[in-house]
Amino acid sequence: MAEPTQATLSEHNRSRILSHLYHHGVESRASIAKALELTPAAITKITAKLLEAGVIDETGDIGGSRNRRSIGLTLDKSRFHVVGVKFARSLVEIGVFDLAGKQLADREITAIDPEDIPSAIADVHRIVESLLAADDGIVAIGMAVPGPYLRNIGRTAVVSSMEEWRKVNFLDEFSDAFSVPVFVEHDARAGALAQHLFDPDCDTGSLAYYLIGEGVGLGVLENGRTINGSQGAATEIGHISIDANGERCECGNYGCLESMCSAVTIHRMLVEDGRIVPDAASMTHRDACNALFAAAASGNADARGLVEKIGTIVGYGAVTIFNAFNPERIVLGDIVAGAGQPLLDAVQRVVDERVIPELAEHTTISLSRLPADAAVTGAAAVAITQFLANPSMFFEIA
Amino acid sequence: MAEPTQATLSEHNRSRILSHLYHHGVESRASIAKALELTPAAITKITAKLLEAGVIDETGDIGGSRNRRSIGLTLDKSRFHVVGVKFARSLVEIGVFDLAGKQLADREITAIDPEDIPSAIADVHRIVESLLAADDGIVAIGMAVPGPYLRNIGRTAVVSSMEEWRKVNFLDEFSDAFSVPVFVEHDARAGALAQHLFDPDCDTGSLAYYLIGEGVGLGVLENGRTINGSQGAATEIGHISIDANGERCECGNYGCLESMCSAVTIHRMLVEDGRIVPDAASMTHRDACNALFAAAASGNADARGLVEKIGTIVGYGAVTIFNAFNPERIVLGDIVAGAGQPLLDAVQRVVDERVIPELAEHTTISLSRLPADAAVTGAAAVAITQFLANPSMFFEIA
Numbered sequence: 001m002a003e004p005t006q007a008t009l010s011e012h013n014r015s016r017i018l019s020h021l022y023h024h025g026v027e028s029r030a031s032i033a034k035a036l037e038l039t040p041a042a043i044t045k046i047t048a049k050l051l052e053a054g055v056i057d058e059t060g061d062i063g064g065s066r067n068r069r070s071i072g073l074t075l076d077k078s079r080f081h082v083v084g085v086k087f088a089r090s091l092v093e094i095g096v097f098d099l100a101g102k103q104l105a106d107r108e109i110t111a112i113d114p115e116d117i118p119s120a121i122a123d124v125h126r127i128v129e130s131l132l133a134a135d136d137g138i139v140a141i142g143m144a145v146p147g148p149y150l151r152n153i154g155r156t157a158v159v160s161s162m163e164e165w166r167k168v169n170f171l172d173e174f175s176d177a178f179s180v181p182v183f184v185e186h187d188a189r190a191g192a193l194a195q196h197l198f199d200p201d202c203d204t205g206s207l208a209y210y211l212i213g214e215g216v217g218l219g220v221l222e223n224g225r226t227i228n229g230s231q232g233a234a235t236e237i238g239h240i241s242i243d244a245n246g247e248r249c250e251c252g253n254y255g256c257l258e259s260m261c262s263a264v265t266i267h268r269m270l271v272e273d274g275r276i277v278p279d280a281a282s283m284t285h286r287d288a289c290n291a292l293f294a295a296a297a298s299g300n301a302d303a304r305g306l307v308e309k310i311g312t313i314v315g316y317g318a319v320t321i322f323n324a325f326n327p328e329r330i331v332l333g334d335i336v337a338g339a340g341q342p343l344l345d346a347v348q349r350v351v352d353e354r355v356i357p358e359l360a361e362h363t364t365i366s367l368s369r370l371p372a373d374a375a376v377t378g379a380a381a382v383a384i385t386q387f388l389a390n391p392s393m394f395f396e397i398a
Numbered sequence: 399m400a401e402p403t404q405a406t407l408s409e410h411n412r413s414r415i416l417s418h419l420y421h422h423g424v425e426s427r428a429s430i431a432k433a434l435e436l437t438p439a440a441i442t443k444i445t446a447k448l449l450e451a452g453v454i455d456e457t458g459d460i461g462g463s464r465n466r467r468s469i470g471l472t473l474d475k476s477r478f479h480v481v482g483v484k485f486a487r488s489l490v491e492i493g494v495f496d497l498a499g500k501q502l503a504d505r506e507i508t509a510i511d512p513e514d515i516p517s518a519i520a521d522v523h524r525i526v527e528s529l530l531a532a533d534d535g536i537v538a539i540g541m542a543v544p545g546p547y548l549r550n551i552g553r554t555a556v557v558s559s560m561e562e563w564r565k566v567n568f569l570d571e572f573s574d575a576f577s578v579p580v581f582v583e584h585d586a587r588a589g590a591l592a593q594h595l596f597d598p599d600c601d602t603g604s605l606a607y608y609l610i611g612e613g614v615g616l617g618v619l620e621n622g623r624t625i626n627g628s629q630g631a632a633t634e635i636g637h638i639s640i641d642a643n644g645e646r647c648e649c650g651n652y653g654c655l656e657s658m659c660s661a662v663t664i665h666r667m668l669v670e671d672g673r674i675v676p677d678a679a680s681m682t683h684r685d686a687c688n689a690l691f692a693a694a695a696s697g698n699a700d701a702r703g704l705v706e707k708i709g710t711i712v713g714y715g716a717v718t719i720f721n722a723f724n725p726e727r728i729v730l731g732d733i734v735a736g737a738g739q740p741l742l743d744a745v746q747r748v749v750d751e752r753v754i755p756e757l758a759e760h761t762t763i764s765l766s767r768l769p770a771d772a773a774v775t776g777a778a779a780v781a782i783t784q785f786l787a788n789p790s791m792f793f794e795i796a
């Protein structure tokens with residue numbers, strides 16, 4: 001029974017080596033040993049098993065220190081593939097990615113009829129099965145679902161616009177459904193993992209991904225791990241009140257951030273306004289928001305004013321993120337982040353005014369640099385994170 | 399160089415065994431092995447070293463399973479002592495405690511002249527030295543300081559009423575000042591550790607301690623560890639806005655929770671009111687609050703109304719704690735928690751109205767059961783937590 005702990009240690013070191021190769025490319029055994037403070041003997045032993053299992057490869061000689069040559073080790077990110085499945089309120093997007101987050105085939109998109117969730121679920125089963133049949137490089141499936149999500153039991157918590165989804169238990173439905181493991185995560189937390197894996201500037205263990213889309217969510221890494229809470233429902237920034245005397249939200253709380261700056265709210269504002277985006281009523285939330293941002297960029301003063309107003313509210317949320325989580329980096333992502341620099345400027349202005357200077361100075365706020373249409377990469381990142389953390393789930397390692 | 403990792407594993411298992419004995423009293427090697435999933439051989443090896451170092455003791459035979467007798471192991475909580483030093487805005491309290499949190503001598507209290515911080519610091523040095531000289535069972539010193547505290551660099555962040563304290567770097571000032579190690583922690587986080595160690599009902603790794611005193615603070619355990627943030631300034635609930643359009647706080651933010659329900663604010667309300675506690679102006683913050691709570695308990699309708707109003711605001715903060723951290727348990731502590739059941743009822747009412755039912759049902763909200771005058775126990779808990787986590791800092795372990 002000591003084996004679990006010793007085995008845990010071995011797996012931990014395997015994971016550290018794989019993660020190091022993931023983030024640093026080709027490395028010699030000696031440089032890995034130095035970076036991870038492991039003995040050369042331990043590195044030799046662990047990498048031999050990873051080589052034998054086909055997880056990593058040896059490359060030709062690379063330059064070593066003091067003119068010694070040494071053999072490089074590498075994790076071939078293109079060899080292993082994952083499926084990412086992103087559930088949103090109105091559609092499901094499914095894509096195949098390599099470990100670098102590169103999309104390998106056209107995304108599959110299934111519209112969701114809120115009255116017929118079972119048929120959307122059946123579509124997901126069918127599409128994933130066909131992707132698995134077509135690509136034997138797929139090692140895992142990641143799924144991202146909107147919050148509030150009860151991560152530990154696998155269901156969304158009650159929010160009336162997602163009422164029908166409450167009946168779906170994602171873990172029961174998908175955990176053992178396919179020939180490879182499935183991992184389900186809250187969408188904003190999935191986004192935080194994607195930033196951490198795919199943007200080299202976000203290679204920090206203290207990161208907040210602030211998702212401002214149809215919903216408003218947050219994923220926070222503290223010491224490289226997501227903050228989850230006892231039911232997996234922590235970091236629900238969208239339902240934190242920024243005005244306890246404000247209007248009631250469908251979650252039960254009052255003055256929720258989400259109700260003031262989501263893409264849904266912005267779309268409603270545009271329809272009510274009627275002038276900035278005249279045909280907003282016939283557009284999707286995303287298209288209406290993008291039309292607003294385009295109008296602002298082309299100099300429309302009303303559009304600029306509205307972006308400024310939205311940025312101020314997004315800034316209030318950022319101030320709460322500082323005081324609640326004090327991350328080293330905050331990344332704004334999803335539809336509303338598409339407003340770009342004017343939005344970021346408004347957020348930064350609010351932060352500079354309202355956050356204690358020693359905290360504000362320490363934290364970088366930026367826009368996501370991942371492709372805006374690739375929200376599904378977050379789902380892929382969930383699977384890749386597990387691949388790097390628990391290699392023995394995916395390979396026979398002697 | 400593999401040694402650090404192997405040594406870390408050994409220390410980790412020593413810490414787990416010590417913590418298990420701390421929370422469970424006398425246990426046989428076999429029951430420890432079972433609880434911690436370690437082999438009997440590993441337990442025998444580790445406990446032998448702990449016995450040799452004098453950290454734990456063998457007791458006589460205890461009942462084993464199936465009528466086998468076995469020898470008990472125990473951590474004598476009365477043998478090892480710690481000093482707790484609690485810095486508040488207007489005074490420093492210093493006490494000696496055993497590992498169970500039992501106070502061993504009268505507390506020493508030093509008033510702070512805000513214009514002469516250096517003399518308060520000198521007092522702390524002098525008092526701690528004399529306590530160390532009088533008790534060679536003291537193994538560590540814990541200090542608790544008000545937030546916002548930049549834990550990693552050792553200073554409070556700027557808040558104007560604490561301006562002079564900014565010049566003090568607690569780590570520089572105290573880390574190497576004494577013959578035993580010193581640990582400094584944010585006061586609400588120290589309070590969370592105290593609840594975790596000293597209240598058996600709080601033996602959960604998912605705990606929020608909601609400190610409502612002269613300041614309003616929060617300490618959160620996630621998976622048994624405090625959430626700290628990149629600068630150690632996370633979980634600053636007192637400066638999270640509950641009304642982004644509210645009045646400006648000295649921290650720079652608007653509508654901060656602390657400015658609406660701290661003991662300082664309540665005291666000011668009582669002075670302005672003039673009727674509920676007629677001589678409030680001549681009282682300390684604590685005495686004025688206690689007079690209010692006594693008036694409410696004796697049936698004064700205005701006093702009851704004010705406690706209800708304060709409880710509602712404390713409840714808004716609790717709703718934010720649910721949405722930000724989703725803890726399994728929330729404990730209300732410090733001066734304002736002295737209002738007792740009427741305050742707790744108001745908080746629960748707000749939570750029941752505003753939190754998603756599946757989250758609200760899962761989390762217990764309670765009043766601290768630790769002695770209200772023993773805020774300094776939090777400082778002691780900081781030291782005891784380190785003693786249990788890093789035994790090799792305190793003993794020669796071969």
